[in-house]
């Protein structure tokens with residue numbers, strides 16, 4: 001029997017995936033990680049540069065939609081666990097063009113499930129999102145709430161989420177699905193609200209705030225999310241969905257003002273822009289199901305936000321490289337202003 005567990009992490013070069021791989025190596029002596037990542041604009045090997053000489057970390061550049069690569073990995077590395085983070089993940093880009101979202105977030109999940117069906121493993125964790133429920137004016141969604149995704153990103157994620165469940169129901173694959181709220185922390189690509197606003201503020205550039213700024217998101221520190229995924233993998237029941245919430249709901253305008261305070265900048269940097277089309281007003285999760293099993297958040301929002309801002313201050317080189325080239329073109333077209 002092997003005593004070293006092998007994790008196949010897909011999309012591990014992105015924001016949450018790279019934090020999760022760090023989490024695994026920080027918490028386990030006996031672990032091997034295979035990271036399959038296509039390295040889209042959002043995938044960044046620099047996120048895992050500290051692991052490049054670690055013999056237990058294997059990076060494979062490839063697409064989860066490519067059955068040959070996926071099957072070869074199963075044959076060669078015989079993973080015990082698969083955690084699927086790989087996705088096109090930015091709502092705005094899905095509104096521009098949904099094709100890659102449908103490919104990766106739905107078809108890619110099918111390829112991974114088929115390989116699991118063929119070769120077997122102990123756990124298949126599908127990383128889903130709170131966005132599959134759609135918007136809620138008051139109260140919070142439980143795992144039993146109906147899915148009503150409101151944009152191409154969340155609709156593709158809902159497809160992957162339910163497809164994973166169907167492989168549990170139909171073929172008894174050991175699937176668990178997690179639905180987390182908005183994450184923040186180190187290594188987040190600077191197109192998402194928090195790293196975009198923190199880095200723009202550091203550069204004295206405008207913070208493009210959608211609509212009236214009153215859309216509400218629940219913020220979850222990425223390290224709490226990683227721990228929750230691992231907790232669900234070890235303690236969750238097969239075929240179940242687990243909501244993972246940060247318990248820190250805020251209007252976008254509130255978080256914007258907080259970022260300006262933490263970076264020592266004034267509110268004159270706030271620049272209202274036309275609202276995102278189909279913009280979900282509020283996301284809110286009830287996470288008592290995972291809490292009842294024993295998961296607890298460890299990081300308070302205030303300190304984790306401070307740590308996050310400090311990280312972007314200390315790692316200027318990491319994000320400055322990303323905010324160039326195609327990024328600037330996208331930014332100009334999307335926000336109708338130069339960065």
Ligand SMILES: NC(=O)c1ccc[n+]([C@@H]2O[C@H](COP(=O)([O-])OP(=O)(O)OC[C@H]3O[C@@H](n4cnc5c(N)ncnc54)[C@H](O)[C@@H]3O)[C@@H](O)[C@H]2O)c1
Nearest residue numbers: 011013014015016038039040042043063064087089182183
């Ligand atoms: N960021 C959040 O707030 C949040 C919240 C809840 C759930 N999620 C989910 O968590 C997962 C990770 O999100 P993230 O914010 O780290 O995303 P991200 O965009 O930072 O990273 C996605 C990674 O997937 C890789 N990838 C994309 N298409 C691929 C393909 N076809 N094959 C292999 N790799 C591919 C990219 O190269 C990148 O490394 C996603 O599934 C997302 O839907 C994210």
